[in-house]
Amino acid sequence: MTIVRRWAFVWAVAFLALARLLGLAHAQKSPIVAAASDLNFALAEIAEQFARDDGQRVELVFGSSGTLTRQIRDGAPFEMFLSADETFADELTKAGLTRDRGTLYAIGRIVLFAPTGSPLNPREGLDGLARLLANGRVTRFAIANPEHAPYGRAAEAALRKRGLWNELQPHLVLGENVSQAAQFATTGNAVGGIIADSLALAPNLQNRGTYALIPDSEHAPLRQRMVLLKRAGPVVERFYAYLQQAKARAILERYGFSLPK
Amino acid sequence: MDWIALRVSLSLGLWTVALLLPAGVWAGHQLATRQFRGKPFLEALVAIPLILPPTVLGFYLLTAFSPRSPLGATLETVLGHTLAFSFTGLVVASVIANIPFVVQPIQRAFEAVPLDVREAAACCGLSPWQRFLRVEGPLAWPGILTAAILTFAHTLGEFGVVLMVGGSLPGQTRTLSIAIYDRMQAFDDYRAGVMAATLLVMAVSALAVTHVLGRRVGRRG
Numbered sequence: 001m002t003i004v005r006r007w008a009f010v011w012a013v014a015f016l017a018l019a020r021l022l023g024l025a026h027a028q029k030s031p032i033v034a035a036a037s038d039l040n041f042a043l044a045e046i047a048e049q050f051a052r053d054d055g056q057r058v059e060l061v062f063g064s065s066g067t068l069t070r071q072i073r074d075g076a077p078f079e080m081f082l083s084a085d086e087t088f089a090d091e092l093t094k095a096g097l098t099r100d101r102g103t104l105y106a107i108g109r110i111v112l113f114a115p116t117g118s119p120l121n122p123r124e125g126l127d128g129l130a131r132l133l134a135n136g137r138v139t140r141f142a143i144a145n146p147e148h149a150p151y152g153r154a155a156e157a158a159l160r161k162r163g164l165w166n167e168l169q170p171h172l173v174l175g176e177n178v179s180q181a182a183q184f185a186t187t188g189n190a191v192g193g194i195i196a197d198s199l200a201l202a203p204n205l206q207n208r209g210t211y212a213l214i215p216d217s218e219h220a221p222l223r224q225r226m227v228l229l230k231r232a233g234p235v236v237e238r239f240y241a242y243l244q245q246a247k248a249r250a251i252l253e254r255y256g257f258s259l260p261k
Numbered sequence: 262m263d264w265i266a267l268r269v270s271l272s273l274g275l276w277t278v279a280l281l282l283p284a285g286v287w288a289g290h291q292l293a294t295r296q297f298r299g300k301p302f303l304e305a306l307v308a309i310p311l312i313l314p315p316t317v318l319g320f321y322l323l324t325a326f327s328p329r330s331p332l333g334a335t336l337e338t339v340l341g342h343t344l345a346f347s348f349t350g351l352v353v354a355s356v357i358a359n360i361p362f363v364v365q366p367i368q369r370a371f372e373a374v375p376l377d378v379r380e381a382a383a384c385c386g387l388s389p390w391q392r393f394l395r396v397e398g399p400l401a402w403p404g405i406l407t408a409a410i411l412t413f414a415h416t417l418g419e420f421g422v423v424l425m426v427g428g429s430l431p432g433q434t435r436t437l438s439i440a441i442y443d444r445m446q447a448f449d450d451y452r453a454g455v456m457a458a459t460l461l462v463m464a465v466s467a468l469a470v471t472h473v474l475g476r477r478v479g480r481r482g
Contacts, residue, residue, distance in 0.1 A: 032430060040447055059431045062446070075328045075343030076428050179446040186448075204448035 030057045031236045032077060034068045036084035036224070037144075037177035038108055038151055038196035041204070042255035043082065046248045047239075054242070056235045064177035066148020072097060072229065079236040082226040082243075084108060084178075084196075085150035089225040102227030105243055106257035109216060110154050111200045113185050114192035115209040122192070122212035126162040132191060133167055142173045142184035142193030150222055151178040155194035157219035185209075197256035224257075262455050265432050266440035269348070273423075273436060274416040277355040278409050281363045285408060289367030290393065294379070311361045315421030322354055322426050346428045351436075354426045355416050362412045370404020371397060403474040410474075414467035417460060 035043050040062050051057045061078070063071075065088040072078055072092060081098075082105065083089040092098050112129070114120040119137050121128050132138050143159075144152030152174070159165045175181030178196045185193030186208045200211040228240055242248055249259050292304065310318070326333040326344040337343050344350040374397050382396040398405075420438045427434030429443060437456055444453040 030431075037446065044447075061429055061431070062443075063429075071346065071428050073327075073329070074323060074345055075333070075337065076346040077342065077430070177446075183446060183448070202448070208448075 030059045031079045031233055032059045032061055033080045033082070033236060033239065034061050034063070034072065034076070034078040035082040036065045036068070036150070037062045037179035038084050038198050039082060040179050040199065041202040042198050042252055042257070046243065046251050049247055049251065050239055050242050053247070054235075054238055056238070058236060058239050062177070062179065064144065064149040064152075067177065070148075077231070078229055079232040080226065080228050080240060082224065083150070084222060084224050085153075086223050086225045088150070089227045092227060092229070098227040098229055099232065100228070102225050103240075103244065104223055104260045105226045106224045106252050106259060108151070108222035108224055109197040109256055109258075110151060110158065110194050110214050110219065110222070111197045111211040112192065112214055113182070113195050113200055113209055113211040115186045115188070115190070116207075117188070118191045118209065120192045122210050125212060125214070126158065126164060126218075129192075130162065130164055133164065133171075138168070138171050138191050140173045140184070140190040141168055141171050142175060142181045142190050142195075144178040144181040144195075145174040145176060149175070149177050149181075150224075151194075151196050152181070154219040154222055158194065158214050161218050201254070201256050262452070262459065263435075263437065263440040263444075266435050266437045266456075267459070269432065269435060270417050270437040273348070273351055273355055273419075274413040276352050277359055277416045278363075278412050280352070280356055281359055281412060282405070282409055285360075285363030285367050286405060289364050289404075289408075290371050290397070292364070292368045293371035293374075307364045308361050310358045315358070315419070316425065318354060318358060319422045319425030322350070322357075322422075326350065345426050346430060346434065348427075348433050351423060351427045351434055354422045355419060358419065358422055359412045359415055362415050363408045366404045366408040366411060367401070370401035370407075373404070374400045407471045407474045410467050410471050414464055417463060 043060055047058055047060055061068075065083045065085060068078075068081060069083070069088040069091055072081060073095060081089065081092065086104075089098070089102050093101050112122040112125060114122050120132055124131070129138070129141070143155040146152040146156040156165060159168060173184045173190060173193075175184055178199065181193055182195040182199045182205065184190055185195055186205070192209070194214065197213060199205060226240065226243065228237065232240075253259060288307075292300065323345055324330065326336060328334050328337050328343055333343065340349070344353065378396065378400070379392065382392045387395065417436075418438060419436070420442070423434065423436055424439055424442070427436075427439075429435045429439050435443065437460060441453045441456045441460075444450075444456070
């Protein structure tokens with residue numbers, strides 16, 4: 001055998017072995033649930049609890065409500081969608097992609113967040129931010145993109161109400177979703193941002209800065225609606241019901257959500 | 262380390278190479294040895310994915326294969342699922358994005374085979390296929406191997422197209438690069454760091470190997 005053929009043979013065998021090892025079956029065993037990014041930590045905890053109580057797992061995919069809605073319309077194989085508002089869930093219902101109108105599962109809140117070492121003091125609220133702006137001390141300020149993230153929309157509403165929106169424009173950093181906004185808000189380059197209360201309460205963010213609730217009178221309420229999608233199977237149906245029961249509701253409350261009756 | 266994501270990444274790399282390499286060898290050989298009208302245009306076409314922003318490719322693939330389009334709806338009936346948000350869709354996107362990484366090194370390798378060597382082989386009575394197998398192939402194999410490794414490494418690094426066309430479905434379309442992004446949003450810097458370091462090591466190794474191979478092509482020419 002020539003040296004080329006020998007090497008080609010070795011290479012082909014290695015290639016096939018690796019391919020076989022990796023397995024070509026990509027059939028997903030666990031159903032996939034899409035959720036708004038503000039639920040990044042809260043829903044992960046609830047899903048863990050569900051796996052312990054029910055025995056079945058669900059896989060979670062997080063993103064901004066608008067992006068996930070778009071993906072669902074483009075055929076993404078999610079079985080359930082937890083939006084951070086009602087409009088995106090209703091959009092899917094109108095498009096005939098859901099079983100029904102769904103359920104209100106939580107009401108969210110936004111907080112003003114400042115990373116450690118920032119001149120911004122969240123206790124002073126948006127007045128403090130206004131003062132920093134006047135003194136030219138605002139470098140960057142992070143919010144979620146209002147176009148497709150409900151928490152970004154709420155942030156914009158609160159900033160507009162306080163009369164800071166136009167002045168803040170050149171300093172704004174827009175996160176693709178509220179988790180990314182939180183990421184930006186904790187880097188040294190931003191004086192802070194407006195993020196979800198549920199993210200500020202997460203263990204992973206505890207030592208990164210301080211925060212204070214923004215009164216809910218400053219924006220339209222973040223009424224969060226979840227829907228079962230057409231292809232929902234039995235496991236996800238149980239997860240949907242689980243989210244309305246005591247254990248899951250207790251976890252949501254711990255992450256700062258208010259619960260509908 | 263997200264082992265499932267690593268598996269998806271490696272799988273995607275292997276499938277891309279497996280599908281592209283045979284076609285790439287043929288195309289590279291043709292471009293290297295034949296003259297025909299429109300050849301510069303074809304070479305430019307091959308090079309487009311190199312400069313195209315990944316979001317452009319992602320946009321066109323998503324719109325073309327969306328179930329709201331006739332093509333997408335047909336594919337959905339045939340495949341049982343949409344092309345977007347599936348591993349198959351990722352492979353399609355990856356194959357398109359990697360065309361220049363396969364064709365160009367192979368074309369250079371075949372171009373490096375001196376014309377007189379090819380002519381001598383023809384004079385000896387070898388058919389084109391025999392010439393390819395016994396003369397040109399062995400001389401160009403470092404380039405072919407370079408193409409395979411570069412394509413594999415490039416696929417591991419794909420992010421924009423994968424995120425747009427694949428979403429981030431665990432076990433199906435969440436590659437290692439997407440998993441890093443995902444872990445960062447969960448403020449899990451440790452895991453993100455481990456995966457980033459892994460990809461870095463793989464990228465450096467791949468480039469080191471192609472560098473060594475590149476010197477071999479030079480020596481033979």
